[in-house]
Amino acid sequence: MAPVDGIDNEIKSSALELIGNTPIVALDRIHPGPGRILAKCEFMNPGASVKCRSSLHMIRKAKEFGELQPGQPVVEITSGNQGCGLAVVCSVLGHPLTVTMSKGNSVQRALHMEALGAKCVRVPQVEGTYGKVTNADVQALEEVCTKIVEDTKAFYVNQFSNKGNSEAHYMTTGPEIWRQTGQHVDVFLACVGTAGTFAGTTKYLKEKNPKLLSFVVEPAGSEPIKGEPIKKPLHLLQGSGYGWIPDLFNYDDMDGTVSITDEEAVKYMELIGKKEGLYVGYTSGANVAAAVKLLESGRVPKDSWIVTTLSDTGLKYTPVPEELTK
Known part of the structure; x- marks a missing residue:
């Protein structure tokens, strides 16, 4: 028609x-x-947070500069929102996504990411409590994430240092x-x-x-x-x-x-x-x-x-x- x-x-x-x-x-x-x-x-936004913007921009830049190959796995640490944004982007663009998230972050975020096809590795807290995540808890996520990158040769988004993060909001x-x-x-x-x-x-x-x-x-x-x-x-x-x-x-x-x-x-x-x-x-x-x-x-x-x-x-x-x- x-x-x-x-x-x-x-x-x-x-x-x-x-x-x-x-x-x-x-x-x-x-x-x-x-x-x-x-x-x-x-x-x-479709991932229900501001992080969809930076997720899309960081992944597009990585593909543009050859840092992310077609079908290559993607890995990131997240409190949940970046992971949800990346899950939206990666599901559409065909990249398997694994995220590490503290068990202190709300379980609803893990359910959201997994519903979009991502794998969420929930890491035990070091010093925080459920609903309250500390610097030490984030460091624990980075250790697990680094091991996944080494094992899978995945692209590590690295939202905390990726200039594409702030650039998305400038643009x-x-x-x-x-x-x-x-x-x-x-x-x-x-x-x-x-x-x-x-x-x-x-x-x-x-x-x-x-x-x-x-x-x-x-x-x-x-x-x-x-x-x-x-x-x-x-x-x-x-x-x-x-x-x-x-x-x-x-x-x-x-x-x-x-x-x-x-x-x-x-x-x-x-x-x-x-x-x-x-x-x-x-x-x-x-x-x-x-x-x-x-x-x-x-x-x-x-x-x-x-x-x-x-x-x-x-x-x-x-x-x-x-x-x-x-």
């Missing part, structure tokens, strides 16, 4: 074309003003935000794990608006970027605040930091659901909490438009612990 004029143009060729171009939404019910909080809905997230806001962005902020989202997006936005202020969101008690000693390595912000300064982070991109407690993250995660109708994860709650805190603190002009990310869906997590909801 011949395509109807115009209709075939709406058909995407694969899930890869669903990555990026996420909508941006005003959180006016949580913060009616002055100022405005605008959130990029990254949970609407897509930043330009989308600039266009969607009508070139009106006063402040950008984000939680930092690998620093890919923060570094790439901030670099682009500061090129467009040199007066833009950018803030790193860190879990209270685990604030190495702020320069504080690590007092609380166990926190709820999975995939961020590991207790070290990421390779992709550059202090020249940052104007300050905002500390957010577990309780603040949970509070705003719940408010985003109950007031804005969006079910998101802990880092999303932390990002919005930080935006509110900045507007109320006077650290930014009171009429600022603050842009942040709703990094992933709340469906990737176990229920909020009862003691944090009281």
Whole structure:
């Protein structure tokens, strides 16, 4: 049957074309003003997180430069979101994917990756507890991942040091935000794990608006970027605040930091659901909490438009612990 004029143009060729171009939404019910909080809905990517963008870009670059051959296995360490993004990309492009993930990360992420054809090796924790993953836990993942690479000759993505990670956000997230806001962005902020989202997006936005202020969101008690000693390595912000300064982070991109407690993250995660109708994860709650805190603190002009990310869906997590909801 011949395509109807115009209709075939709406058909995407694969899930890869669903990555990026996420909508941006005003959180006016949580913060009616002055100022405005605008959130990029990254949970609407096909892997349900912001990490789909870097997954696609890093794999495409590896193929382009001959680092990844057709059908070659891919390996990565993950807290879950990068693994889900890579699972989307690798399933479409025909690369077997193995990820190592701490048993402290939510089991929903492992189920998600495996449903997309990936193999998830869940590594016992060294010092963390379920829902709270530390630097030592991540180091354990790297040891297992290195052994897999040696045994299988797989391509190691290495999101923490792969410049394609931040480049993805310089090329897509930043330009989308600039266009969607009508070139009106006063402040950008984000939680930092690998620093890919923060570094790439901030670099682009500061090129467009040199007066833009950018803030790193860190879990209270685990604030190495702020320069504080690590007092609380166990926190709820999975995939961020590991207790070290990421390779992709550059202090020249940052104007300050905002500390957010577990309780603040949970509070705003719940408010985003109950007031804005969006079910998101802990880092999303932390990002919005930080935006509110900045507007109320006077650290930014009171009429600022603050842009942040709703990094992933709340469906990737176990229920909020009862003691944090009281």
